[in-house]
Every structure is written in C-alpha cells, then in structure tokens.
Amino acid sequence: MAYLCRADRREAIMNTVIDIVSREGLAAATVRRIAQELGCSPGQIHHHFTSAEMLRAEAVREVWARLEPALLEAMMRRQPRERLLSVLSGCENVIGKELGPIMDVAERLWHEARGIRHESAVRDAIAHGINRMSDFVIATLQEGVEAGIFPPDLEVRQVAIRLISAAQGYDLLEETGSTVYLGADRATFFDELLRREKL
Template sequence: MSYLNREERRETIMLAAMKVALEEGFSAMTVRNIASRAGIAAGQVHHHFTSSGELKSQAFVRLIEEMMALPLVPENASWRDRLFSMLGSEDRRLEPYIRLWRQAQLLADSDAEIKGAYLLTMSMWHGETVKLILAGQRAGEFTLQDSAENIAWRLISLVCGLDGIYVLGMAEVDDAAFSRHLHHLIELELF
C-alpha cells in the first residue's frame, strides 16, 4: 500500500470495516479481518482506533448515515412516498443495512459502544422522519393532530414492532402486510 497520511489511513480502515460489516455482519468485524481488507497490519487498526468496539460503532453509524442518504424515491415523489421510503422502503438495496441494524439491536444489551451507536442511529432516523413530516405539512400534504416528534416515534415504533414479527417469518406479516400496516398508520396520523 502506498503512503497514506493519518486521516487517509484511518479512512481506509473505516471503509474496510464498513465493507466487512455490510457483507458479513458484526461478528466478522475482527481487527485481523478488517486489517486484511484494508491491506495493512493489524497494529495499524489499534493505532488509529482505541478499540475494536470504537471502530465497529463508528462504522455502524456511518453505514446508517449512508443508508439514510440513499435516493430511494424520485425527487418529485409525494411526501407520503418519501415518508414511507424512510420508514419501510421495499428497496432491496437496504437489506444489508437492515440486517446490520437488527444485529446492533441484539448486541446493544451486551455491548455499551454498540448500544450508544444504536441509540444514536435511532435518534438520527427519528430526526429524518420528523423533517419529512414537517416538510409534508409545509407542502400541505400532511395534517398534524400531534407534534411531528410524537408522530415520528409512533411510526418508528410500528416499523420496529412489525420488523420484529417479520423476521420470525409469520405469514400474517409478510412484505404486503408490512406495507399495508405502515400505510394505514401514515393515513391515520397524517391525513
């Protein structure tokens, strides 16, 4: 590997960690595996990050930021479609991110750094959902009977609950049912 300054090497490590996380999940995010992907010695990972937990949590947050920035609907989409895509998009590109988010939720009980990162990403998701609700209200598409913050939490709670049932493979909560329930709550909350 050619010479990289400190920031470039740190970014190389971060990108390798993000790639490992998306492709193989948290359990594969070992220092050795990440260093191998980055083409560096394992000691370099320790030099740039205080712990593997710090690297995992920072990579996770970056990946969720990346996921939220993905253009999932056209720019001229309705605010309802934009909100739905933020909460329950059917875009298959999101699957690796969602798998990782599910893993983070499970790890949050036993890993303080992952818990912190998971809580941060939930707050980020909430913030982006609030922005969409308020933009839809300003555009005259949404009518709010409660604060955008409260509505966003209720929508996110429904999505998290449905996702928990969805991963169990219950026939009653397949893709179509997931979408139908989410559209119904959006209708109840904002129209």
C-alpha cells in the same frame, strides 16, 4: 500498510471493515482480521479504533452514511405521505438496482447490530440511526402540515415517535415470524397506520 495520512488510513480501515462485514457479518470485524487484510499491525488499527466494538459500530454508521444521500435524494422527489410510507416500509419502493446490494448489506448490518446492542458503541450507532430517522420523519410531517397536506393541529413529535416505534416493533415481529398475525404486508400495515394518524 503504506504510509497514509491519518484521514486516508482511517478511510482504508473503514473500507476494509465494510468489505469484510458485507461478506461475513459484523462478528468478522475484529482488529486482528482487519490488520491482517490491510497488512499492518493491530496497533495501527487501535490507533484509530480502541476496540472491535468501535469498529463494528462505525461500520454500521458508515454503511448507512454511504447509502443515505441516494435514498434521501430519491425520497425527496415524493410527496410527504409517500415519503413517510417509504421510510417506514424500509425504502423498498425508492431503491434502484444500483442501491439494492448496499441496501441489503445495510439492512443485514442493522439487524445484526440490534442483536449486539448490549455493546455501548453499537447501541450508540443504533441510536444515531434512529435519531436520523426521527429527524427525517419530523421534517416530513412538518412539511406536510405547512403544505396543508396534514392536519394543522398535528402533534408532529408525538406522531413521529409513534410511527418510529411502530417501525421498530414491526422489525421485531418480522424477525420472530410474527407478522403473519397482522394480516398485512409491511407497506399495507403502514399505509393503514398513516390513515389512522389522519395522514
């Protein structure tokens, strides 16, 4: 690896990690593999990331960080209820053709990360993602209350955690093939859930 300042070297490492995990999954993100791709020693990778676990966790964060601005921009053009439905339904109705491929990678990495959440750094990356989702849902609910779209006495934080819990639970049911018992696709399920929450 040619000489790069610390920030540029870290960015080169992350770009390589994302390229590898996009094609081959999180398990392929090993320090040795990244070093081989970059033509440097594993020690140079360890200078920025102490373990492969840290690399995998950062890959999950970074893919979402790259995707999030475009998703937020698209969602903010919608009314609060539509925004909630979008985020709970996996943002499928706001993804343009240009975002489709990276969204596919992000979803796959998210599911893989949940599978290895016993790794503390990966668990922290998942918690970060859920916290970002929670912040968005809370802000959207609050905006809806202030605009008179949602009930004025809405318990914003409690409703937000119920919605996020339902979204995470739906993901698990989807992974295990159990959504057939719900009798509705994801968007319909969450539309009904929002209605039950008086949203």
